[in-house]
Amino acid sequence: MASVLETPQAPAASTSPTVRILREKLGDQVLRVDEWRGDLAVTVSRKAWVEAARTLSFHPELDYKLFLDLCGVDWLDRDGHDDRFEVALHVYSVSHKHHVRLKVPIPESDATLDTIVGVYKGANWFERETWDLYGIVFNGHPNLSRLLTHDSFVGHPMRKDYETPKRHLLKEAKQWLLKVPEGSEHMIVNIGPSHPAMHGAFRVQALMDGETIQDAEAEIGYMHRNFEKMAEERTYWQVIPYTDRLNYCSAFMNGHGYALAVEKLLGVPAPPRAEAIRVILSEFSRIMDHFICIGANVVDLGAITPFFVVFRAREAIYDLIEACCGARLTVSYVRIGGLAQDVPDDFEARARTAIASVRDVTSQMEKLLTRNPIFANRFKDVGVMSAEDALSWGWVGPCLRGSGVAYDVRKDHPYSGYEQYDFDVPVGTVGDCYDRYLVRVEEIHQSVRIIEQALAKLPKGPVITDDKKVALPPKSEVYSNIEALMNHFKLVYEGILPPAGEVYGYTEGANGELGFYIVSDGGKFPYRLKVRPPCFAIYAAFSEMIKGGLLADAVAIIGGLNVIAGELDR
Amino acid sequence: MTLQALLIALVLIVVIFHAHLGLFSGMTLIERRVLAFMQFRLGPNRTGPFGLLQPVADGIKLFFKEEVMPEGANKFGFFLAPMVAIVCAFSAMAVIPYGPAFHLPSFGFMPEWLRGRLITPQIADLEIGLLFIFAVNAVGVYAIVMAGWAANNKFSLLGGLRSSAQMFSYELALGLSWVGIIMLAGSFKVGDIVEAQAGPIWKWNLFMQFPAFVVYLIAGTAEVSRLPFDLPEGETELVAGFHTEYSSMKFALIQMAEYVNMITVAVLVALLFLGGWHLGLGFAAPPLVGFLAFLAKVGAILFFFIWLRGTLPRFRYDQLMDFGWKILIPIAAINILVTAGLVAFLGQR
Structure with a gap:
């Protein structure tokens, strides 16, 4: 070590x-x-x-x-x-x-x-x-304007000399995102920030010719809280709860990715049992995330029932996660170097119940959707993204694989022991909404495969590293032994002190490559923590994709991109 | 028309109108409960036993909601639209027979002219019954266009445009699907068409005119803007479509018009295609049994509408138009040609 x-x-x-x-x-x-x-x-x-x-x-x-x-x-x-x-x-x-x-x-x-x-x-x-x-x-930037903060915000908040208590009065939203051509008789429609198809708060302004979108521009930042600035004033542990709020549909995976990035910075691996449990819960989170994405997407198309169908499996998975750490949505279960606590004794049985529910729900969902001609017509050849463009836009995850690029961090750069598990990486051929949907469905099946393999050989042992400079000593020792007490005190008081340096830790989040670029100056706070949010890059392409299409297509596309406001705006 | 006939017609109007109102409020509850059942939920079950008082609570709530008049709205159109919608929706039921003719019982307290009198549960037996229904339906479209235009809201406008295009193209298919059964019955009267289906079950237009049945069921669903044809109010695209800006009782009227239209379509399917009050067993059932059979058929169609809503996603605008013009109308037209040929050679029925 x-x-x-x-x-x-x-x-x-x-x-x-x-x-x-x-x-x-x-x-x-x-x-x-x-x-x-x-x-x-x-x-x-x-x-x-x-x-x-x-x-x-x-x-x-x-x-x-x-x-x-x-x-x-x-x-x-x-x-x-x-x-x-x-x-x-x-x-x-x-x-x-x-x-x-x-x-x-x-x-x-x-x-x-x-x-x-x-x-x-x-x-x-x-x-x-x-x-x-x-x-x-x-x-030479085509449109260098504020993106995450408000239009009339003063100053640049991530600068180290920015006074954080400073407050601004931000009165009105930006009225025009688009330049309307002179004499144009087309209609400008604001889709969002409060619109049924915008899951979360973001806004697209579209120039419409009848039902056809001529031009569009997106605005985000309604949920911006500057997670990265907050992280600069938190110890490495204290950042974990904030990561839960990134992609809140699969909160555990964000913590997993963050912990791995810090572990990479420290050079301290987590014990095998912790890694296996992380893999299992991450895959369950991925299943949930895909379910929500598909469910919300078809709700946008007017079919509400599949949404309720998939929510049943999500409920079973939440029960499992709750049994592990007591929380359902924002789990804060990982710790740097392992997990907060071991899973309950009946973890395997509970996990198998959740798997059974996932299987049942997936087959129902596929019956309702995959071969439904109305659904297929809405999705086929809609929102086509070529592999080359997808790469250039920075698309990752199911969206990139839908465009035919077989890049999966789990396969290409295995972490947490993914190399031990046998699974396939599905890819699409056309790069349309239907391919993205099929890739997500297949990934649910593959995730179930991974979980079953991981459950079958779940190793015994501790769930957190024994490195005294990273992990807290066991409570029994803290109460009985002066060294452990001092160790506990120092670690809580001073935090983890990583070496100075910088790493880019990346994992396969539900939406694709979730990166944490951590710059450390050797202090107890991260000097700079940059999240590489997958759906930020994916959504950036959205307003380009919908140009020339119908309004209904824009609605069909956005659900399949799985834009999560917490991750988009950070 | 004698005074007696007028009195009977007035009573029928009151009864049928209120039966519709009751069915409408019942439908809102039933639809929510059935959908909830399909979606693993409970639905409204707190207001009264089994949630039976939920429609009452909804009605009271809607009455006391604030009426919002959007800025820049055309007041005349904005007020007129819900009225036109509801009037058209209720007019259609004037020519529909809601069951077989029956003899009133002879009780001592009844006036002489009522005892044993033959009553047809139909307000007006027009010679051109079907055409009348078709006409008032068509006027109903104007309500939606007007609502969409008058509200001065972009989503409403798009919704209004969508619905006008949708209604005009599907009305064509809808009208054509009726031609075959009119030819078979040789009459525009709804009652005659039902009587033409008397006898064994294969006499029903469902079997005699199967393509027309399919076309009518689809076009009828589109006509009342139910999923998968709910584009005019396509929630996730157009917020609430043409009625985005409506609130309070005006909203309730629009909702009511939609439900009443849906009930009318279901009633027409039962009457025109499913044999109405005939059981399809080859003999005439007593009026009460016939009436119950008729109600069961209407209920089945209404359930089918809810079932559709619980299963299917929405069409896209252009796909919807394609489907209407390129598939439904040709089927209906071919059906007319074939039926006309058969009628010419073999005679009616």
């Missing part, structure tokens, strides 16, 4: 082809290469930023086509950072199964950077977010 005191290694001469090609292309514009905890990070100068991104994406040997994340970091008055800001880009190569982080330092005096929207379509909203939260201007 690696010690938590380990420090990052000095940058070594990397043998990775990524570094070699970037060096060939950019020469001394590559400022720094770090490889730590399996993450490759390349720092380039500002001049070479777009060229570097272009090389990563288009060079045949690199093929980093999947856009993942773009975010800012504020190094206010920190030693070792001449320039105040830093922008980090995460991309992934599906063909070479490799992540890379591209970073660029930006001085405070001239906080600008060229946009990479021309390279990755998905960068659009991420750059807007970075401008919104950090005030970094992206030259």
Whole structure:
């Protein structure tokens, strides 16, 4: 087991082809290469930023086509950072199964950077977010306006010198999101923020010609609470309850992903039993999430019964989760290095009851929907997304697989022991709503397979690591033994102190790759915690997808994207 | 018309009108309970025994709701629309016979002219009964268009547009589906059409005119905007469609009109296709049994509507139009041709 005191290694001469090609292309514009905890990070100068991104994406040997994340970091008055800001880009190569982080330092005096929207379509909203939260201007961006905060918000909240108690009076919503052409007789319709098809609060403004959508623009941020800023003032443990509120339909998976990212930063793995239980509950959460997505989607099409059908299985799964940790929706069950407590003795029997319910409900749901011609007509060839565009937009998870790209973190980068389980990754062929639906249904079956295998060989043993610097000592020892008491006190008081460094931890959330980019300065709070929310990138493509389609198609599409406001707005 | 006949007609109007009102409020409860049963829920079961008083509670609630008049609405149209809707919905029942003719019993307290008198439970036996129903139905569409236009709401407008397009195209199929049975019976009177179906069960138009039955059932569902044809009020797309802005009693009237239309369609299916009050056994049943059989048939059709709602998703606008024009109308037209040929060669029935 690696010690938590380990420090990052000095940058070594990397043998990775990524570094070699970037060096060939950019020469001394590559400022720094770090490889730590399996993450490759390349720092380039500002001049070479777009060229570097272009090389990563288009060079045949690199093929980093999947856009993942773009975010800012504020190094206010920190030693070792001449320039105040830093922008980090995460991309992934599906063909070479490799992540890379591209970073660029930006001085405070001239906080600008060229946009990479021309390279990755998905960068659009991420750059807007970075401008919104950090005030970094992206030259050439098509629509650099506030995204998460309100239009008349003052300042950039993620900057380290932003005064958090500051309050703003935000009176009116932005009236026009679209530019209406002069003399146009078309009708502008606001779909949302309070509309039956918008599950959660977000808004789309559409320019309608009859029932056809000519132009559309989305607005989000109604549920923005700046989770990332809150995380900067919480110890690593205290962040866990906040992660539950990201994708609240599958709360456990967010905690799982976060804990794994911190464990990667610490170099402390969780014991096998904890990992197996995490896998089981994560897969159950995935099933729930898919059920809700499908159920809500068909409610949008006017069929309410399937929604109630799938809710029965969700109820059975909630009962199981409640038996484990006492909570149903926001579970806070994981701990860094393991789980809060062991599962009940009859866990396996309870899990099998839940599986039986899932099986029953899935077959009913398929009977009601899969071969229903009205349903199929509403879904087939609607909202088609090509594989290439999906990657460029940063689509992940069932939506990406629906477009035919077989990227699943569980398969390609197994974590928590997924390599032990036998399961298939379903992919679509057309990339329409129907494919996304079928992929979700098949993933439910595969999740059941994984759960059954994991239940069959659930290991015995502790459910949390015995590393004294990470996990609290058992209560019995705290009450009887002075060392344990001191250990408990120090750990609660000082928190977990990870080494300075940065990691990008990623898991397969219900919506796809859920990433946590953690920058640690060695203190007890995360210096920067960036969530890579899957549905943020997916929803960014929505207003492009619905152009030229019917209003009814827009409604059919949005449900299948599974946009969860908690994760979208953070 | 004698004074006596007028008195009887007045009593019939009161009875049938209130029976409809009762059936309407009953339907709101039954629909919710049946849907709840299909969806593993309980439905309203707190107000009175089995929730029987729920419609009363709903009515009281709607009465005391605030009437909202949207800014910029056309007041005239906004007020007129629910009235037109309800008047059209109730007019159709004037020509519908709600059961077999029966003789009144002879009790001592009755005036002489009532004793043993033959009563047809039908307000007016028009020569062109079916055409009348068709006409008032068509006027009902204007209520929806008016409501959608007058409310000055974009979703209402889209709902109104959708429903006008939908109604006009499905009315065509609906009207064509009737032509075959009119030819078979040789009359526009609903009563005659029912009598033409007397005898063994295969005399029912359900079997004699099966394509017309299918077309009528589908077009009728579309006509009353029930799932899978509830596009005019397609909740998740258009919020509540043409009645988005309506509240209080005006909303209640629109709802009432929809339910009454649904009941009318169910009654017509029972009368025109399922043999009405005939049992299909080859002999004439006593009037009471016939009436109960008729009610059972209407109930089955109403249940079918609820069942549809509990099962199917909604059509898309263009698919709905395609379906109406490219499938239903050709089927109905071919059915007319075949029926006409058969009638010409073999004679009626």
